[in-house]
Amino acid sequence: MQTHEIIKRFREHFENAGHKYVPSASLLLDDPNLLFVNAGMVPFKPYFLGEAPPPAPRMTSIQKCVRTPDIDEVGKTTRHNTFFQMAGNFSFGDYFKEDAIRLAWDLVTRPQADGGYGLDPERIWVTVYLDDDEAAGLWQKVAGLPPERIQRRDIEDNYWSMGVPGPCGPCSEIYYDRGPAFGEEGGPVVDEDRYLEIWNLVFMQNVRGEGGAKRDYPILGELPDKNIDTGMGVERVAMLLQDVDNVYETDLVRTVITKAEQLSGRQYGADATDDVRFRVIADHARSGVLLVGDGVTPGNEARGYVLRRLLRRIVRSARLLGVTEPVLVRFAEVVRDAMGPSYPELVSGFARIQQVLKAEEDTFLRTLDAGSRIFETAAGQVKADGRATLPGDQAFQLHDTYGFPFDLTLEMAAEAGLTVDEDGFRKLMAEQRARAKADAAGKKTGHGDQTVYRELLELGATEFTGYTELASEATLRGIVSGGKRVKSAREGDIVEVVLDRTPLYAESGGQESDAGTIVTADAELEVVDVQKVARKLWVHQVRVVSGEIAEGEHVEARVDPEWRVGARQGHSGTHVVHAALRQVLGPSALQSGSYNKPGYLRLDFAWTGGLSEQARSEIEEVSNLAVRKDLPVQVVYTDMGGAQEMGAVALFGETYDETVRVVEIGGPWSRELCGGTHVEHSSQIGPITVIGESSVGSGVRRLEAYVGIEAFKYLAQERALVQNVAAMLKVPDAEVPARVEALVERLRVAEKELEKVRAAQLVANAGSLAEQALDVRGVSLVALRLPEGTSGADVRTIAGEVRNRLGDKPGVVGLFAPDGDKVSFVVATTSAARDLGLAAGKLVPAFAPAVGGRGGGKPDLAQGGGTNPAGVDEAVAALRAEVDRALEAGRSASSR
Structure with missing residues (x-):
């Protein structure tokens, strides 16, 4: 059975059972706790939380989802995926456990000829929460499951919450036994590869408090209305109904692998390493295209960073399969054709998707070129220092700063005869993940006490009248202060007020909220802000300018007409x-x-x-x-x-x-x-x-x-600016560009002349510096502090000129230039000095610590910088000592 047919049957089954079908929401929802929609119930959270009334007591959807915590594991196993489709049915205070179990069992086991999935009832197992005797009894009553195929699991596996205070409850999972070829006997508690989870039924009946995401939180009581939230994994059911081993071989995913086979000339299933790459491409292509289709663009933060990682892993995997041509658009075309029937926006918006993918692939290919050069420099330094391992921090910098894939670093290191400090790299990666997780936890908030707004919403939604009028008669339904409902407010108070109708626009759709006032016979309120709660309730933040207000009063809400x-x-x-x-x-x-x-x-x-x-x-x-x-x-x-x-x-x-x-x-x-x-x-x-x-x-x-008027004001300012410049230049307005261009050219010529004079001065100074050379075992050593503020470029120029003044003699030049809290240095050597074993790059480590810095370079010239200008004199002394030591060591070696 094809995936689109699986989806069709699910929808029809629940529509026939009185459920209202809701199309998939975007992967991007305005939820501070989520980067992407990661479960089928996410779009329904306002209804479960009581923030908004559900449009129907029974609903169903096929929701596209993306989960990204295990990106690095995708491809290595056949269990990890970033994109999946979650089919769900939801009840808001309507039916509960018995009907949820009955509806799921009926669809799963009903013969295919009758519109079901036709799975063998004898191979179905379920799990329930430890003490949920009710659910266990219902599985026996409704489905006829024997007790031995009903297993109990603890809070980690079979108790659901959003990870924050709010609704929660036990859940029951449906598993299908794929047979002994897939693992050990004994049910899902023994082997979840053999016993494949296909459906999770959440019985939302309790309210939880603060605590851990998975456990260690108090149950505060029961929900006034019990709800049902279920999720069936579409791809997992497709595995069973298409008789394939994993989701990568199902109809909508295998098509991407087939395209990768065509482009690479390699076959899926022929090589385990290649198979990982094929799976990465197949999974990430679907996720990437769906994310771009929903408006995400590659970037370096949050959603954009996740998308960038997905797309770059595709390109890298294709390169490892031997594909050198651009691939992202080619794979996107396959995803569009496969997923378009379910998500037509992929077809209608493909021109933009294609543009984004092409731009990102071009950018990444440039990154690969730049990263390769940086790697080669780092590898060269490692070899020059006589080491064989690239430090973990350098590999991490390549990955984190430049977007250079770690597996590519490993591969290039091996080609260069080096290893990589993988432990060091992974330690830094783990620290970064921990920081990101802590940051996300810091931003993650529970759904605070919305009771006050739910109470007001129960009185009815706010009627917005602002499309047709600027002033409306209204009743003051509620006053909120500090999250609590109060009866009144007086002059000077800043509170929130809710009216039964209002002409004041609430901030949304990019438009700021209206400015205005709310007045009564005895009071005036200045409207500071207007926000929507649950998309139905207009909440006005106001300052009581005069008088006193009370709930139930008759008011008039007025929009500032100029605003x-x-x-x-x-x-x-x-x-x-x-x-x-x-x-x-x-x-x-x-x-x-x-x-x-x-x-x-x-x-x-x-x-x-x-x-x-x-x-x-x-x-x-x-x-x-x-x-x-x-x-x-x-x-x-x-x-x-x-x-x-x-x-x-x-x-x-x-x-x-x-x-x-x-x-x-x-x-x-x-x-x-x-x-x-x-x-x-x-x-x-x-x-x-x-x-x-x-x-x-x-x-x-x-x-x-x-x-409007702001455009007039801006143009008036621009006109005044041009007129002022024209007056200063004593030319008509129309001649200002030409006159300014002429002045800029004159300035450019003057700067060039000044640079020539400055360069000549540097050359002249080089002679006096060369005369200050010290003799160290027959080598002329110029080791000096330059005047404060000499630029790094000038230090290099001066060092080169001083070296030229030393002629054919053995000579070493070391110049240091403090500049605020930094210091630049350059070391240059003559050919005769290098013949004596004095290499500029090898002299740097001897003195760099004194100035709190580091540097490097070639035998004839090395440069660097530090953060401790106070150590310049010590660095000069250290350079002299190192030249002396190197010469002594060289002579001792030659005499042996």
């Missing part, structure tokens, strides 16, 4: 610039984030290089032409399917309700899903002036612009 004018210009301007961007650069230049407020907009978009001045000007011109055309602005309400049919652009990582709001500017020219406030005609936006374009990460650019 709203500017806010509408900023948000509509963002849509216009986005449309202009796509018109000028192409449809792959999609917005990946935005921020707008009155008079200003900022738009991040997927693009791989800086924009030319011509492109910037064209974007600005297209935007202002749209303003001049006075395009109509219309709003259409529809469902997500209708919006997609209209071609509306949805933003990455955003979560949308069943009914979505599509904002059109000029019909199809700009059509986006958006909940913001907008102008009625594009001419109301006013002028748009692009003020900057920059990089905010690999593959992401940022465009900034002023709109």
